[in-house]
Structure formats: C-alpha cells, structure tokens
Amino acid sequence: MARKTGxxxxxxxxxxKQTALELFARYGFAAVSMRKIxxxxxxxxxxIYNYTPDKQGLLFDLLYGHMEDLLTSWxxxxxxxxPIAALDHFVxxxxxxxxxxxxxVFISYMELRNLNPNNFIIIEDLRGNYENIICxxxxxxxxxxxxxxKDPKITSFAIIAMLTGVVDWFRSDxxxxxxxxxxxxxxxxRQMLGVNGPA
Amino acid sequence: MARKTGxxxxxxxxxxKQTALELFARYGFAAVSMRKIxxxxxxxxxxIYNYTPDKQGLLFDLLYGHMEDLLTSWxxxxxxxxPIAALDHFVxxxxxxxxxxxxxVFISYMELRNLNPNNFIIIEDLRGNYENIICxxxxxxxxxxxxxxKDPKITSFAIIAMLTGVVDWFRSDxxxxxxxxxxxxxxxxRQMLGVNGPA
DNA sequence: ATAATAACTGAACGATCGTTCAAATCAATC
DNA sequence: GATTGATTTGAACGATCGTTCAGTTATTAT
Numbered sequence: 412m413a414r415k416t417g418x419x420x421x422x423x424x425x426x427x428k429q430t431a432l433e434l435f436a437r438y439g440f441a442a443v444s445m446r447k448i449x450x451x452x453x454x455x456x457x458x459i460y461n462y463t464p465d466k467q468g469l470l471f472d473l474l475y476g477h478m479e480d481l482l483t484s485w486x487x488x489x490x491x492x493x494p495i496a497a498l499d500h501f502v503x504x505x506x507x508x509x510x511x512x513x514x515x516v517f518i519s520y521m522e523l524r525n526l527n528p529n530n531f532i533i534i535e536d537l538r539g540n541y542e543n544i545i546c547x548x549x550x551x552x553x554x555x556x557x558x559x560x561k562d563p564k565i566t567s568f569a570i571i572a573m574l575t576g577v578v579d580w581f582r583s584d585x586x587x588x589x590x591x592x593x594x595x596x597x598x599x600x601r602q603m604l605g606v607n608g609p610a
Numbered sequence: 611m612a613r614k615t616g617x618x619x620x621x622x623x624x625x626x627k628q629t630a631l632e633l634f635a636r637y638g639f640a641a642v643s644m645r646k647i648x649x650x651x652x653x654x655x656x657x658i659y660n661y662t663p664d665k666q667g668l669l670f671d672l673l674y675g676h677m678e679d680l681l682t683s684w685x686x687x688x689x690x691x692x693p694i695a696a697l698d699h700f701v702x703x704x705x706x707x708x709x710x711x712x713x714x715v716f717i718s719y720m721e722l723r724n725l726n727p728n729n730f731i732i733i734e735d736l737r738g739n740y741e742n743i744i745c746x747x748x749x750x751x752x753x754x755x756x757x758x759x760k761d762p763k764i765t766s767f768a769i770i771a772m773l774t775g776v777v778d779w780f781r782s783d784x785x786x787x788x789x790x791x792x793x794x795x796x797x798x799x800r801q802m803l804g805v806n807g808p809a
Numbered sequence: 810a811t812a813a814t815a816a817c818t819g820a821a822c823g824a825t826c827g828t829t830c831a832a833a834t835c836a837a838t839c
Numbered sequence: 840g841a842t843t844g845a846t847t848t849g850a851a852c853g854a855t856c857g858t859t860c861a862g863t864t865a866t867t868a869t
Contacts, residue, residue: 419835419846439723441640445827457829458847466827521720524638559801565786565794572775573768580767587764595764602758603802618816618865644857656859657817665857 424462426452431469436514440470440525470522471530477515478537484508485544494552495606501545502600503593505574510589513578520575542567552604559605570600623661625651630668635713639669639724669721670729676714677736683707684743693751694805700744701799702792704773709788712777719774741766751803758804769799 430451434443445466449456463469488504491497509516519534526534546567552558560566574596581592601607629650633642644665648655662668687703690696708715718733725733745766751757759765773795780791800806 423846437723439638439640441638442724444825446825454846455848456827457849460828461846524636525641560798562794565791566798568775568779569772569795569798572778573772576767576771576775579771592764595761596768599759599765599768599802602804603798605801605806607804607806622816643855645855653816654818655857656819659858660816 423452423454423458427454427459427462428469428473432473432514432518435470435473435522436517440466440518440522467525467527467530470518470525471534473515474519474522474526474530474534475537477512477519478534478541481508482537482540485541494548494555494557495601497548498552498558498600498604499597501548502570502574502597505571506577506589506593506596509575509578510581510583510592516575516578542571545570549604557606560603566604570603573599622651622653622657626653626658626661627668627672631672631713631717634669634672634721635716639665639717639721666724666726666729669717669724670733672714673718673721673725673729673733674736676711676718677733677740680707681736681739684740693747693754693756694800696747697751697799697803698796700747701769701773701796704770705776705788705792705795708774708777709780709782709791715774715777741770744769748803756805759802765803769802772798 427448431443431448434448434451445459446456448469449459452459459469463472485504488500490500523531523534546563549558549560549563549566549570553560553563577592577596581587583589626647630642630647633647633650644658645655647668648658651658658668662671684703687699689699722730722733745762748757748759748762748765748769752759752762776791776795780786780788782788
C-alpha cells in the first residue's frame with residue numbers, strides 16, 4: 412500500500428472540476444477541449460481520465476452536483492406555513508444560492524443540450540423537483556386566499572425566470588448590495604402575486 | 611452577363627441561414643460544423659462561403675437580423691401615453707414576437723459569448739436599446755404615480771427575464787393558447803408593478 | 810450555338826479534437 | 840533503501856474542424 416495522505420489526486424481532482432466549470436461557463440462545453448482544461452490545471456490531457464470517464468462525465472458531474480446541492484440546501488431550510496413568509500423565504504434563498512454560483516447557474520441552463528439523453532432526464536427531473544417547491548407554495552397561497560393569481564405553474568415559471576435572470580447582470584462588488592437586491596425582488600414577487608401588505 | 615433570374619443563390623442563401631439557425635439552436639454554435647450545415651442544405655461545405663465570409667459571420671447575421679427586426683417591429687407600434695396601456699402593449703408585443711421565433715431567441719441569448727468582441731458590442735448595444743423601451747415605460751409610470759416600484763432598471767430586467775423565459779416551455783400547439791398566456795402575463799406584470807385595476 | 814459568369818464540387822491545407830496506453834515518475838510504506 | 844501502487848507523461852490513434860481554391864457544372868444573354 413502506498414500513496415494515501417497528501418496524494419496529488421486530492422488536489423488535481425477538484426482542480427479539474429473547478430477549471431472545467433470556469434471554462435465551460437466562459438466558452439461553452441463544446442468549445443473547450445480536454446487539452447485546454449489540462450493545461451489550465453497544469454497537467455497533460457491524459458491525466459484527466461483518472462478523474463472522469465469522459466468529457467460528458469465532467470459536465471454531468473457539475474450539473475448533477477449543482478442540482479443536488481440546490482435541493483439539499485432548500486430542504487435544510489425551516490419554511491413557514493404562512494404563504495407570504497414562505498414566498499419571501501424562497502425568493503431570498505434562490506437569490507442567495509444562485510448569486511454566489513454564477514458559473515454553475517450559467518452552465519446548468521446553457522449546457523443542458525450537451526447532456527446525453529440519459530443524463531438529461533436525470534437533471535430535468537431534479538429541476539422539476541425544484542420547480543415544484545415554489546409551485547406548491549403558490550398553490551397553498553391561492554387556496555388560502557392570499558395570492559391572487561390564476562395558474563400556479565405559469566407563475567412558478569415566471570418567478571424562477573425572473574429570479575434566475577439576476578445572475579446575468581448582478582455583480583456582488585457593484586453599487587447594489589445583495590440585501591437591497593433581495594428586498595427589491597421580494598417586493599416585486601409579492602406584488603406579482605397580488606399581495607399588497609408591507610414589506 | 612448571365613445568371614440573373616431563377617438563380618440558385620436565391621434558394622441556397624436563405625436555406626443556409628435557416629439551417630444554420632436550426633442547428634445552432636439545437637446543438638450550439640461550437641458543436642455545429644460547416645459540413646453539417648452544408649449537408650443539411652444539400653450542398654458541399656465550400657459553397658457556404660459564397661454566402662458568408664466565415665462561420666462567425668453566419669452567427670452574427672442571425673443575431674443582428676433578429677435584434678434589428680425586434681427594434682424595427684416595436685417602433686412600428688402605436689404606443690399609448692398611458693403607462694398601463696403601454697405596459698400591456700409591451701408585454702403582448704414581446705410575447706408575440708418571441709414565441710414565434712424560439713430558435714432565434716435561444717441563440718440570441720446562448721451564443722452571445724461566441725461573437726467576436728466587435729460583433730458582441732454591436733449586439734449588446736441593440737439589446738440595451740430594447741431594454742430602454744420598457745425601462746422608460748416604467749419610469750414614466752412611476753413618475754405618474756401609477757407604478758409602485760423603486761428601481762425601473764431592475765424591474766425592467768425582471769420583466770424581460772420573466773417574459774423571455776416563456777420560450778423555454780410554451781408550445782403553440784399545447785393546451786394553453788397564446789391569448790391566455792398573454793392575459794396571464796399581463797396580469798402578473800401589472801400586479802408586479804403594484805397596479806390593482808381590472809384586466 | 811456560343812460566350813459569360815454565377816454556383817458549386819471535391820480535394821486539400823494545417824490544426825485540433827476526444828481518447829487510449831505503455832512507460833516513466835512520484836510518494837508513502839515496509 | 841527497496842518495494843509498491845497511485846499518478847502522470849507523452850506519444851499516438853483516427854476523426855473532424857474551418858477555410859481555400861482550381862476546376863467543373865449549370866444557367867442565362869447574346
């Protein structure tokens with residue numbers, strides 16, 4: 412037995428994933444070569460195959476990890492039964508989670524078409540689970556007579572698109588603080604659902 | 611002089627653009643080869659270069675044409691001075707225009723990063739012009755005391771993201787009619803801006 | 810028919826692609 | 840220090856990439 416502690420694989424492995432993420436986000440999956448990833452890591456292309464079966468596996472791992480992380484994080488939250496509080500919570504959570512992972516958010520949307528069919532189904536399923544979260548919050552709010560919208564599914568899509576679009580322009584080091592951003596979107600979302608109460 | 615009427619170029623040219631559009635939308639710019647486009651058109655790869663200087667030109671033409679078309683179409687509209695009517699008009703226009711061009715909408719967002727720097731600036735500039743349209747409607751609505759939102763720019767981003775996201779799931783041949791879709795988003799947008807009047 | 814030219818072919822250019830693998834290298838254990 | 844096995848190299852595989860261009864084909868005007 413040899414090579415346990417301080418092994419290079421503990422460094423190279425994560426470095427490959429991180430580099431692949433950054434390059435996929437910047438140039439797109441198809442435009443990034445294994446050699447480019449390897450050279451950024453400081454290794455030869457062949458070495459990557461100790462950490463992934465192929466290029467597709469590299470992409471899938473990133474997307475799968477992201478979706479798992481998203482769902483796990485939500486289920487750690489303590490969510491109120493009050494629809495308005497739950498809605499606010501979801502908006503804040505979604506913005507927090509996505510703003511600090513712009514690259515992952517980006518490729519999770521952009522590179523879906525580069526997944527092979529099996530992998531695509533898996534990711535789409537996880538995505539559906541996430542959409543159900545906000546959909547159920549809205550559905551409950553409607554039946555409680557608090558939210559004034561007709562279709563919870565359409566409204567879910569509208570809210571998620573609106574919130575996720577933030578990563579296209581928001582910069583953590585800009586003039587707008589994340590706190591103000593969340594305040595603003597909280598109000599927009601409430602109003603969108605026909606709630607006029609105080610923030 | 612020869613070859614004027616009934617020239618093949620009047621067929622092949624548009625066919626190349628249309629095919630490139632479909633393939634770029636489906637597989638992504640980087641993943642589509644000139645040979646693949648050519649074979650779908652029923653021509654050899656070299657023939658494409660009679661119609662575009664290079665692959666980049668093919669992409670730019672599609673994006674530029676789309677943005678020009680979008681802006682021109684809007685400026686043909688007769689827009690009310692009433693902020694609520696103008697907002698409704700914009701929502702309906704945006705949905706109409708985008709729903710029947712899902713491929714163009716898709717690549718206009720996905721393939722921005724594959725534009726070379728000069729071309730990118732041009733498209734981003736046109737995009738900015740479009741964003742200004744809804745931003746000015748909101749700004750006027752706020753100063754008229756009709757819209758209850760704080761930041762017109764953020765709200766513009768929110769509305770555009772929300773509306774454009776529709777192309778990801780809406781299908782013209784589905785159960786939901788385009789009329790109902792527009793109704794729904796009209797209400798969501800109004801409510802988002804704090805307008806509670808009747809639809 | 811013939812000349813003119815637009816449209817296209819088909820082969821070739823050098824470069825790069827994802828992936829494989831025998832050989833070399835390295836660090837931990839004995 | 841020798842052994843062991845994880846880790847990486849570096850070269851090679853066949854395939855495909857964007858682009859060019861001399862030559863062929865097709866269509867129209869004369």
